[in-house]
Amino acid sequence: MEWEFNEICIVGLGLIGGSFALNLKLKGFPGKITAVDINPEAVEKGIELKIIDKGSLKYSIVSSADLVVIATPVGVYKNVIENLKPYIKEGTVVTDLGSVKGKLVYTCEELLKGVAPFVGGHPIAGTEKSGVENAVENLFVNAKFVVTPTENTDRDALEKVKNLWRNLGSEVIEMEPFYHDKVFAAVSHLPHVVAYSIVSAIDELSEDLKTNLFDYTGGGFRDFTRIAMSDPVMWRDICIENSENILRSIESFKRAIEEVERLIRAKDKEKLKEFFEKAREKRSLVK
Numbered sequence: 001m002e003w004e005f006n007e008i009c010i011v012g013l014g015l016i017g018g019s020f021a022l023n024l025k026l027k028g029f030p031g032k033i034t035a036v037d038i039n040p041e042a043v044e045k046g047i048e049l050k051i052i053d054k055g056s057l058k059y060s061i062v063s064s065a066d067l068v069v070i071a072t073p074v075g076v077y078k079n080v081i082e083n084l085k086p087y088i089k090e091g092t093v094v095t096d097l098g099s100v101k102g103k104l105v106y107t108c109e110e111l112l113k114g115v116a117p118f119v120g121g122h123p124i125a126g127t128e129k130s131g132v133e134n135a136v137e138n139l140f141v142n143a144k145f146v147v148t149p150t151e152n153t154d155r156d157a158l159e160k161v162k163n164l165w166r167n168l169g170s171e172v173i174e175m176e177p178f179y180h181d182k183v184f185a186a187v188s189h190l191p192h193v194v195a196y197s198i199v200s201a202i203d204e205l206s207e208d209l210k211t212n213l214f215d216y217t218g219g220g221f222r223d224f225t226r227i228a229m230s231d232p233v234m235w236r237d238i239c240i241e242n243s244e245n246i247l248r249s250i251e252s253f254k255r256a257i258e259e260v261e262r263l264i265r266a267k268d269k270e271k272l273k274e275f276f277e278k279a280r281e282k283r284s285l286v287k
Ligand SMILES: NC(=O)c1ccc[n+]([C@@H]2O[C@H](COP(=O)([O-])OP(=O)(O)OC[C@H]3O[C@@H](n4cnc5c(N)ncnc54)[C@H](O)[C@@H]3O)[C@@H](O)[C@H]2O)c1
Pocket: 011, 012, 013, 014, 015, 016, 017, 036, 037, 038, 039, 042, 071, 072, 073, 074, 076, 079, 080, 097, 098, 099, 100, 122, 123, 124, 125, 126, 127, 128, 129, 130, 131, 132, 231, 234, 238
């Protein structure tokens, strides 16, 4: 296994940044792992859990890194890059782990122009938890890692980032940044918005019935809404950054639920069964 970086600095040591650091160590990354976070507890925990070698509340810690990995919520990227920029040394590659790419990738490239090459990245793995204390061993093994190169991307930097993720056991795939946002608005962002909305609807129904309906939930509710426990700041930022695609996905979801509504109202047994059969078949094909 070849490691092309000597010191990796993670900006935002939460669940994903922490899991990235933890799994670098598990895979035998021989270099140094550092982190910067605005939350002192994240830095302290990272050191205590031996997930990072050194941490700081100051962005100047990136000055000795040859790979900088942004793992904050996507809404603070611009601010983060402005803060990091004065400390990035020549030859350093900057990448990220955020759930939205599209325009954000071009913004990062622009902000880092003449300073460092930027490679957009997105691990398709996570949990509903937050914070470095919830970092997960082997989280990225056999998971997809999407890189989103543009016409400006430095090919050498891209290959190094791809190789790093292969070392973590991920299946690396390339996607155009705007296409990425359409895809994940459908398969990731829509399910989260719907899960939060289901909980909200049951809460409203609880008030109507003057009963805490959540006392009666079973496996169906739990399976469907685990992701409604995800971090609200992360999901607010994703919804704002990828709003157009998410709104398009919501429109499609509304058409589907209106169809079910229409079939139930019409007591159309045959069509209702067909609707469920078609969805069941699609879902059962997902590995
Ligand atoms: N949670 C998932 O399942 C998942 C999966 C793939 C990608 N992502 C992406 O990874 C990123 C991080 O998500 P997470 O789940 O690890 O969130 P998290 O809340 O666990 O961690 C985010 C960390 O960033 C820190 N932070 C916030 N603003 C900062 C700033 N200005 N400077 C430095 N640190 C700052 C926070 O203090 C926190 O420690 C997000 O962009 C998210 O979209 C998340």
